[in-house]
Amino acid sequence: MPGITREEVAHLARLARLELKDEELDHFAGQLDDIIGAVARVSEVADQDVPPTSHPLPLTNVMRADEVRPSLTPEQALSGAPAQEQQRFKVPQILGEE
Amino acid sequence: MTVTELVSYEDALATYDPVMGLEVHVELGTKTKMFCGCATTLGADANSQTCPTCLGLPGSLPVVNAIGIESAIKIGLALNCSIAEWCRFARKNYFYPDMPKNFQTSQYDEPIAFDGYLDVQLEDGEVFRVQIERAHMEEDTGKSTHVGGATGRIHGASHSLLDYNRAGIPLIEIVTKPIEGAGERAPEVAKAYVAELRELIKALNVSEARMEMGQMRCDVNLSLRPKGVEKFGTRSETKNVNSLRSVERAARFEIQRHAAVLSAGGTIIQETRHFHEEDGSTTAGRIKDNAEDYRYFPEPDLVPVAPAREWVEELRAALPELPRVRRNRLREEWGISAHDMQSILNAGAVDLITATVDAGADSASARKWWMGELARRANEDGVEPAALPITPEQVARITVLVAEGSLNDKLARQTIEGVLAGEGDPDTVVDKRGLKVVSDEGALGTAVDEAIEANAAIADKIRGGKVAAAGALVGAVMKATRGQADAARVRELILEKLGVEG
Numbered sequence: 001m002p003g004i005t006r007e008e009v010a011h012l013a014r015l016a017r018l019e020l021k022d023e024e025l026d027h028f029a030g031q032l033d034d035i036i037g038a039v040a041r042v043s044e045v046a047d048q049d050v051p052p053t054s055h056p057l058p059l060t061n062v063m064r065a066d067e068v069r070p071s072l073t074p075e076q077a078l079s080g081a082p083a084q085e086q087q088r089f090k091v092p093q094i095l096g097e098e
Numbered sequence: 099m100t101v102t103e104l105v106s107y108e109d110a111l112a113t114y115d116p117v118m119g120l121e122v123h124v125e126l127g128t129k130t131k132m133f134c135g136c137a138t139t140l141g142a143d144a145n146s147q148t149c150p151t152c153l154g155l156p157g158s159l160p161v162v163n164a165i166g167i168e169s170a171i172k173i174g175l176a177l178n179c180s181i182a183e184w185c186r187f188a189r190k191n192y193f194y195p196d197m198p199k200n201f202q203t204s205q206y207d208e209p210i211a212f213d214g215y216l217d218v219q220l221e222d223g224e225v226f227r228v229q230i231e232r233a234h235m236e237e238d239t240g241k242s243t244h245v246g247g248a249t250g251r252i253h254g255a256s257h258s259l260l261d262y263n264r265a266g267i268p269l270i271e272i273v274t275k276p277i278e279g280a281g282e283r284a285p286e287v288a289k290a291y292v293a294e295l296r297e298l299i300k301a302l303n304v305s306e307a308r309m310e311m312g313q314m315r316c317d318v319n320l321s322l323r324p325k326g327v328e329k330f331g332t333r334s335e336t337k338n339v340n341s342l343r344s345v346e347r348a349a350r351f352e353i354q355r356h357a358a359v360l361s362a363g364g365t366i367i368q369e370t371r372h373f374h375e376e377d378g379s380t381t382a383g384r385i386k387d388n389a390e391d392y393r394y395f396p397e398p399d400l401v402p403v404a405p406a407r408e409w410v411e412e413l414r415a416a417l418p419e420l421p422r423v424r425r426n427r428l429r430e431e432w433g434i435s436a437h438d439m440q441s442i443l444n445a446g447a448v449d450l451i452t453a454t455v456d457a458g459a460d461s462a463s464a465r466k467w468w469m470g471e472l473a474r475r476a477n478e479d480g481v482e483p484a485a486l487p488i489t490p491e492q493v494a495r496i497t498v499l500v501a502e503g504s505l506n507d508k509l510a511r512q513t514i515e516g517v518l519a520g521e522g523d524p525d526t527v528v529d530k531r532g533l534k535v536v537s538d539e540g541a542l543g544t545a546v547d548e549a550i551e552a553n554a555a556i557a558d559k560i561r562g563g564k565v566a567a568a569g570a571l572v573g574a575v576m577k578a579t580r581g582q583a584d585a586a587r588v589r590e591l592i593l594e595k596l597g598v599e600g
Contacts, residue, residue, distance in 0.1 A: 015391055015393070054395075055401055060401055061401070063163070064135070066128050066166075067130065072149055077146075077148045087143070087144040088145060088243065088261050090258075091259075094255070
């Protein structure tokens with residue numbers, strides 16, 4: 001049966017930039033394992049002839065014409081930014097010294 | 099940073115066999131972004147072309163650009179690919195400030211185009227077939243400016259500034275299968291492939307594919323294996339190599355570097371490398387490890403793309419003549435060597451010469467001006483010939499004026515100079531500058547008489563049979579007419595008046 005290990009939860013937490021304490025890892029690993037187990041029961045009833053579904057609606061080829069629509073103004077675009085400089089989004093240091 | 103002593107290129111190739119993989123990103127020339135209606139105008143004010151969708155704000159929904167899909171199919175068809183009957187977009191999850199959504203909308207295991215090839219012609223005419231693995235649709239990232247570091251580099255910067263105008267602009271990523279068997283010509287094949295791909299993209303009219311503007315970017319993956327061994331070695335991935343020359347240099351450098359590491363008993367680390375334009379070297383970037391776990395999953399907000407077969411066939415039927423085929427046809431029509439054709443291609447003058455011929459010039463004259471005077475001017479000004487302020491029609495008009503004898507080469511050059519200086523079209527320049535060849539036989543005759551009179555000694559020599567001395571008199575007449583006479587006609591007149599057979 002599929003499940004999830006504590007190590008996998010720690011890895012995912014790191015990918016999601018979530019800082020989890022040891023006891024939180026224990027706690028969530030258990031909970032997530034239960035959830036995955038519950039969802040996995042779906043495959044017990046879905047036979048080979050049922051393909052995995054990514055989109056519930058039987059739609060394809062929804063496209064728009066290549067026509068320009070109004071954008072936000074720079075002020076509007078930046079209105080939710082925690083910090084800005086030179087009309088740009090200001091973000092913390094990405095990499096340290098080489 | 100450790101500096102590896104490179105092995106000479108010849109020594110590297112004597113022992114090892116290079117295998118390459120090339121990944122090229124092409125920014126499409128659509129009016130709007132891939133998944134929203136924001137404009138894609140270059141050089142716009144920072145963050146003036148964004149909306150809730152491309153900023154990844156909650157509640158926004160993407161809708162795919164029809165021209166984006168069409169362009170991807172055209173590229174796939176021109177690369178002899180199969181076009182997917184049904185495919186999906188996928189989210190490539192990663193945290194990096196260049197993507198405000200925290201994922202890039204891309205395609206994972208269902209690319210729109212797959213299994214094709216592109217034939218590329220090397221400078222000596224040899225044709226090399228590069229197999230294409232896939233071409234898929236995705237979106238560009240925002241532009242970062244790193245502040246506080248020594249040279250604007252990310253290392254040592256105190257913070258970074260993001261402009262999201264570019265985030266969401268459609269990209270097509272074209273990935274080759276491993277290129278094997280090119281041997282010592284691998285760097286040349288890499289360059290020729292990117293050059294051919296660029297010509298193809300331009301011919302399809304889906305992008306201007308200007309590498310210097312970042313509209314086309316190449317990653318060079320390269321590994322070496324000992325000769326005779328089938329298994330691939332570990333590869334390095336040199337990112338964002340952004341000119342044709344750099345593609346060739348990066349491949350060559352990596353061959354020499356890998357050979358040095360392997361020959362010394364070391365192992366190649368699978369890593370990203372950065373190319374340095376100044377000296378053609380590469381240096382290590384981040385090491386790829388398990389942290390690069392993109393957790394791709396089907397994009398729930400975009401429905402699958404299922405291009406109707408009729409549409410695909412329509413697009414196939416409307417494909418333009420492929421650049422290599424066209425070049426070979428033009429080469430035959432113009433009656434020139436493969437080498438000359440290559441020079442014209444390298445100079446970016448194929449379309450200009452074609453347009454000049456279409457506007458009424460003979461091909462030899464069209465080539466002469468574009469590859470001579472105009473190529474020189476473009477080079478001096480540091481621009482592509484196409485950017486010069488003279489049109490193929492104007493060049494054609496000048497060649498016609500020369501052909502009918504109204505201008506000689508010297509005057510034609512002055513006419514070109516005038517057009518480039520913004521003095522008007524060729525006829526206006528000829529008029530304003532008074533550049534017409536003196537074809538008035540009376541005026542010319544007087545000038546010749548005067549020259550003979552002023553140079554009696556030379557005239558005597560010519561009468562005595564020294565026909566070669568006529569050059570000095572021609573020079574005198576040309577000087578007197580300020581270069582506006584037809585030199586051949588002047589010579590005829592001189593000999594005629596002196597009673598000598600030419």
